[in-house]
Amino acid sequence: MLQTGILNPQILSLIARVRHTNTLVISDWAFPYWPEIETVDISLTKGMPTVLQVLELLKPNFKIGRIVQAEEFLSTNPDEKIKAFNTAFEEIPDCIIERPSHIDLKKQVPSAIGLIRTGDPTAYGNIILESV
Template sequence: MKKSTLIHSELSYLVATLGHTDEITICDAGLPIPAQVQRIDLALTHGVPSFLDTVRVMLSEMQIEGVIMAEEFAQVSPEHHQALLAELEQEKALTGKTINIGYISHEQFKQRTKQSRAVVRTGECTPYANVIFQSGVVF
């Protein structure tokens, strides 16, 4: 059995096969997922698993160098937005690497998910609790 935090087989495989600048999306329960993108559906019920719990586990396994969020996230769900920023600050401190943070409109965000290697759907029901992680390198 795997010893590290992430034991979900599809997510573990996804992280192991990411290349530099590949993107994955972690989303709330309501974000539309493009048909051509792999869907990894973790949603069990409202709030389970949460967006932030899923983000934490993914950060424990993958190196990121960039983050894209919808501008609406900070406006509509400021507590969750601030919690995500705190997780990213903690990740920067832990790894010593820069994480570029960018914002686009929610409509642009939905279009951008078409570039993702996969969309990971959580049970989160907080509006705009979505993020695109751009894979970095560990060296």
């Protein structure tokens, strides 16, 4: 029986299928539904869990080479929130951060292996992780 790390069987199954250059989306609670890709909804309530909490649990077992986040994230969130995301991203060695418009970010979603929907209310806090 698993006792540490990610315990959710759907998330474990989803990330086990990620290979080189595949992508995985971690979204906020209001992110649109995408019928083309598997969605694991772990939103418990507004604010639980957050995108960053899920990212922290993925880091030990998911080699991330690129993170995509909407450029609007920078103009709609307080400095403290931006700093928290930037700090989390900087802890990933050799990771490239891209910030296209939220329209262009959403164009990348259908090609993802899957999507994990959180309860995070952060405006434009959605991220796409690309494996190395």
